Amino acid sequence: MGGFLPWRWKVFEPQRVSWRGGGIAAFMLTREPLYFPNAALEPHILPVNRRAGWIEVICGSMFSGKTEELIRRMKRARFARQRVEIFKPAMDTRFSSEEVVSHDASSLQSTAVTTSSEILLLATESDVVGVDEGQFFDADLPRVVQELARSGKRVIVAGLDQDFKGQPFGPMPELMAVAEYVTKLHAICLVCGAPANHSQRLAEGSERVLLGAVDAYEPRCRECFRPDASEK
Ligand SMILES: [Zn+2]
Numbered sequence: 001m002g003g004f005l006p007w008r009w010k011v012f013e014p015q016r017v018s019w020r021g022g023g024i025a026a027f028m029l030t031r032e033p034l035y036f037p038n039a040a041l042e043p044h045i046l047p048v049n050r051r052a053g054w055i056e057v058i059c060g061s062m063f064s065g066k067t068e069e070l071i072r073r074m075k076r077a078r079f080a081r082q083r084v085e086i087f088k089p090a091m092d093t094r095f096s097s098e099e100v101v102s103h104d105a106s107s108l109q110s111t112a113v114t115t116s117s118e119i120l121l122l123a124t125e126s127d128v129v130g131v132d133e134g135q136f137f138d139a140d141l142p143r144v145v146q147e148l149a150r151s152g153k154r155v156i157v158a159g160l161d162q163d164f165k166g167q168p169f170g171p172m173p174e175l176m177a178v179a180e181y182v183t184k185l186h187a188i189c190l191v192c193g194a195p196a197n198h199s200q201r202l203a204e205g206s207e208r209v210l211l212g213a214v215d216a217y218e219p220r221c222r223e224c225f226r227p228d229a230s231e232k
């Protein structure tokens with residue numbers, strides 16, 4: 001991981017700053033919020049010389065921009081010459097089996113895997129491990145990403161936090177619990193314009209996964225969400 005200068009300043013003991021005005025400088029140097037008010041939103045800016053990595057979760061409803069946010073973070077890491085790798089479940093065949101594609105078509109190469117434990121074998125050379133569509137992975141994914149983080153990797157998981165009935169989706173709730181950073185994104189309710197937390201299914205059917213059917217959903221707020229509407 002690359003260093004970031006102001007964090008390195010912290011290695012100086014305050015009493016070592018002995019020149020005039022040093023007291024004020026030492027006070028300022030030990031107050032990170034002055035320099036990083038967005039540290040929670042920009043978790044790549046972290047202290048150097050750490051052995052463990054960490055876990056970031058990007059969650060929200062459909063059309064909330066989760067994959068775009070994952071790609072944004074991965075591209076910035078790649079720009080910093082960190083080795084990045086994105087994994088997604090093999091079942092997600094919406095657009096391309098090679099790339100993680102968000103709705104705005106900015107994409108990164110990705111690897112499709114059938115089980116989460118494959119990620120452990122394939123990500124050994126990566127500094128930053130991205131996981132898209134985390135909700136479709138098996139229940140082992142939380143253990144896998146914790147092992148990756150313990151081995152020093154930054155892990156970023158994007159996924160739906162709720163299914164079309166408003167129920168917590170797959171391994172996402174457990175991932176949110178064990179992650180250092182959770183970013184919950186919102187879409188805009190198509191009925192009333194409020195921030196949308198739910199994915200409303202418009203097509204009929206009670207199966208949880210309706211793949212390749214992006215048109216079958218729209219974002220809705222709590223007030224406009226009708227979890228049983230698709231079962232009529
Ligand atoms: Zn609404």
